[in-house]
Every structure is written in C-alpha cells, then in structure tokens.
Amino acid sequence: MAAADFDPVAHNRAAWDRLADNDIEWSRPVSPEVIARAREGEWSVVLIGHEATPRDWFPAELAGARVLCLASGGGQQGPVLAAAGAVVTVLDNSPKQLSRDDEVAAREGVALRTVLGDMRDLGAFDDAEFDVIVNPVSNVFCPDLTPVWAEAFRVLRPGGTLMTGFMNPDVYLFDEAALDRDELVVRHRLPFSSLDLSEADRMRAYGTGPIEYSHSLTEQIGGQLAAGFILTHLSEAPHHADVTAQHFPAYIATRAAKPPST
Numbered sequence: 001m002a003a004a005d006f007d008p009v010a011h012n013r014a015a016w017d018r019l020a021d022n023d024i025e026w027s028r029p030v031s032p033e034v035i036a037r038a039r040e041g042e043w044s045v046v047l048i049g050h051e052a053t054p055r056d057w058f059p060a061e062l063a064g065a066r067v068l069c070l071a072s073g074g075g076q077q078g079p080v081l082a083a084a085g086a087v088v089t090v091l092d093n094s095p096k097q098l099s100r101d102d103e104v105a106a107r108e109g110v111a112l113r114t115v116l117g118d119m120r121d122l123g124a125f126d127d128a129e130f131d132v133i134v135n136p137v138s139n140v141f142c143p144d145l146t147p148v149w150a151e152a153f154r155v156l157r158p159g160g161t162l163m164t165g166f167m168n169p170d171v172y173l174f175d176e177a178a179l180d181r182d183e184l185v186v187r188h189r190l191p192f193s194s195l196d197l198s199e200a201d202r203m204r205a206y207g208t209g210p211i212e213y214s215h216s217l218t219e220q221i222g223g224q225l226a227a228g229f230i231l232t233h234l235s236e237a238p239h240h241a242d243v244t245a246q247h248f249p250a251y252i253a254t255r256a257a258k259p260p261s262t
Helices: 008-021 032-039 076-084 095-108 148-154 169-173 174-181 197-204 217-227
Strands: 046-048 066-070 087-092 112-116 128-134 156-167 228-238 251-257
Touching: 008 095, 032 076, 032 095, 046 156, 046 228, 046 251, 066 076, 076 087, 076 095, 076 112, 087 095, 095 112, 128 148, 148 156, 148 217, 156 169, 156 217, 174 197, 217 228, 217 251
Parallel strands: 066 087, 066 128, 087 112, 128 156
Antiparallel strands: 156 251, 228 251
C-alpha cells in the first residue's frame, strides 16, 4: 500500500462499514431500556473504554443543549443524549455506523440528525452551532489532528465544551502478536501508523480493519490548547481488552472549554 496514493478517509470508511456489518461492540445500538432510562434522566455515555463520562462534565441542564457527537456513530452516545433531551447531531465517516443511530431514532421515536463526513472538515456546520461536542475514542483513525481541534473550536459557541477520548500513544510501542499472548514486547517507534507496517504484518495485526495512527500528547492536549481551548478536566482508564491494563492507562479523556469571550 503506497502511502502517497493512500486515502485514509475512503479506506477507513470501508473498514468501519465492514466492522459494523460484523456487529462489533462499538456498532451495537443501545437497547430500548437504555433509552427509557435516559428519558427519565438516568443516563451515561462513554468517552474511553467502558468508563461513564462524569455527569459534571456536561451542562447542568442537558435539555435543549445542541450536541455534536463527533466521529461517534454506532447507535450509542447520540441516541442516549437525544433521549435525555439534547438536540443531537451525529457526524461519522461510516454510513453503516450512522445507520445504527438512525435505527435507534426510528425505533424509539428519538429526534436526531446524522451527517456523513470526515472529522477534520466540519464545513457542514455553522460557526458557534453547538454547545457541546462529544468525541469518543476515534481520532486514532485520523492522520492529522490540527484541523480537528480548529474545526471543533469554530463550531462551538463561546463557553461551549469539547469532551474527547483518545489513546495513550505508548500503546503503540508494543508488538501486536505479543499483546495477543498477554505479553508486552516493545517493537515500534513513535509516532506509529499501521500504514507503515509491511503488508504481511498489517494484515496479521489489523486485517482489513481501519488504519490507525498514534498521536502524541502534544498533538492531543497541546493541540487543543493551541486551537484556543482551556483544559478543565482530565481522566485516565485502562484498556478494556488487552494486557496493557495491568501496567498503565491506555485511555485518556479530556474536557476543554472554548473561552466565553471568544
């Protein structure tokens, strides 16, 4: 696979459509019971792993809040927040992931909007269109984060909130086959991209799945600050499915605010 000719948006769109067809964990729509509880005010969504995002990261009154679920298709966060009273838009690169949100909306009579697109280009939205952006772990599939933070800043109203989850880049140091054996074997240099692996190694470790990119904390947290955000909260969690959980937190979540005077 020649990097110069590679289109990460097209590749990862097709890869995520296949994952959705295979009913992976992050493509399973929430149940009617989850939606019913959300309508009663009992709700939670995740940014990292299986950790519920703290409720105090959200506005005290969610009803009527304009929420963008960024790269967050799969029939999970968006429908829950809509059932809790938010005015929700879900943007995702995968039509099949978005179809899960549409499925829950139709099944439960929940109003939400789905938009197909690349998280680096939010041109479908106006300046200051949203009060909150919810961005679960997804920028690992994006080669460049600078436009993500710039666009998020633009589409948030002054005083608005960006909540994002991302991978600790140290996860990508380790040999994938060894992780499957519950061993930590340092193999790769950072920054890492699965696009740089040989075709045989990539197929062995990732199959036909999405291309992944490590991003440094400078790109993740420093990038948000450089875009103009003010960091207000940070939390960490172990990976929910591999041996790194025994040694260090593989997930990081941040809450950042756009200054009210912007």
